[in-house]
Amino acid sequence: MFSAERNGTSVTISDIARELGVSKSTVSRVINCKGRIGESTRQRVQDCVRNHDYRPNTIARSLAQKRTYNIAVVIPRDADRGDVPFFQNCLVGISEVIYSRGFDAILAVDEGDETGALRRLVSNRKVDGVVLLRLTENDAAVEFLEQEKIPFVAMGTSDDAGVVQVDNDQVSGCMEMTDFMIKRGCFHMALLGGDGTLPVNGRRYEGFKQACEKNNISLNESHCWWNLDSESDINRALPEIMRENPQCLVCADDVVCSRVLKWLSANGYEVPADIQVISFYDSPVLESHDPPVTALCVSAFEMSRCAGNLVLDLIEGKKVSRRHSVGYEIKIRESFR
Structure with missing residues (x-):
């Protein structure tokens, strides 16, 4: 047994080298x-490392290689809401990748x-790289x-x-779905969305608009409702929207x-009998809804693993x-006839 193990301290590279x-x-x-390294030597070292449960000194390794082995994952403030599974899925995907390659995640x-x-984090040299989970205008x-x-x-x-970026073709997907x-x-149709300044919403709107133009449908901007960022915003807008009798x-x-x-449920509307509903982004909540909602399916997990x-x-x-x-994939479900 190594002296380090007898004293209850961690085994070091020096201990392994001395024994072998x-x-x-x-x-x-x-x-x-x-x-x-010769195969026999490699095997002896690996066996010794395994037998003594050697774990590298991360701090020493960081100093030697001038790395922190940390990645900052920047999430928007609204990601702490339980109804935003996209960011939760992203965190799982990124974490799995970076952990498997010897790095840890720090949330910002x-x-x-x-x-x-x-x-x-960056100014204090606490991270080696960064993943941004959302882009904003400018x-x-x-x-x-x-x-x-x-x-x-x-x-x-x-x-x-110059930005390394991972996305799906939002414009083509939303255009295909609208078409x-x-x-x-x-x-x-009435289009309802959150922050209209977010690039992702701008690209989804562009796809929607292109499909309308392709089919010679005049797009009335009054039928596009943006900045519905809360449940109360939705509750205020929908009575007026429904008075226009959208399909x-x-x-x-x-x-x-x-x-x-x-x-809709609280106000006695049946989907799709009274009103049809679709979403430009899918989630397990929409898939399991009664009835299940037609939606554009993009894997946040796949995107985040790629980013990691x-x-x-x-x-x-x-x-x-x-x-x-x-x-992406268009999931045709029962909310749209």
Whole structure:
């Protein structure tokens, strides 16, 4: 037994090297999978590491390699609401990837121009890279990270060609979905969404608009309701919307859709008998609703895993392409006839 184990302290590389009669650099190269080591020596070191449950000193490794082995994951302030599963799924996907590659996640909660949490982490050299889970118009976080020259990846689509970004084709997906509705005889629609300045909502609206233009449907801007950011906003808007007798309520995302469905149920409307409902973003809540809601399905888990791998590749100095896109699928369910 090592003296370290007898004294209740951690086993070190020096302990392993001394027991095996090899150099500390040999043990280090085996542990870090670097350099050319004979197979028999490699096996002896690996067996010894396993038998003594050796765990690297993260602080020492960080100092030696000038890394923190931490990734900042920046989430918007409204991600703490229980009805926003997108961000929860993203955190799971990113965490799985970075943990498997020896890094840890540190959360930073910011919103819009408020980037204090992110700035502290970066300025204090507590992270090696950053993943932004939401982009905003003229994003202050992007500007700051570009100035700091720290590796980062954004989930969403940015017009800044220098930003490494992961998204799906929001415009094509929403256009295809709207075109499907129109071809099924749905011509009178109301579009309901949250923050109209968010790029993701702008791209969803663009797809909706393109489908209307393609089918020679005049898009009345008064039928597009934005900035419905709370349940009370939805409750105030829907009475006026329903007086126009729309055939379908088109929700920009799953949160808006969930609130719309709640109002409809409380006010005696049956879906789809009285009003049809679709969403430009799917979630388990919409899938399990009675009736299940027709929605555009994009895997937040797949997007976030891609983002996690990309930021680690950037940290390791690998070349990556700037734009990455995941697929989408239109889930036709019972809320739309």
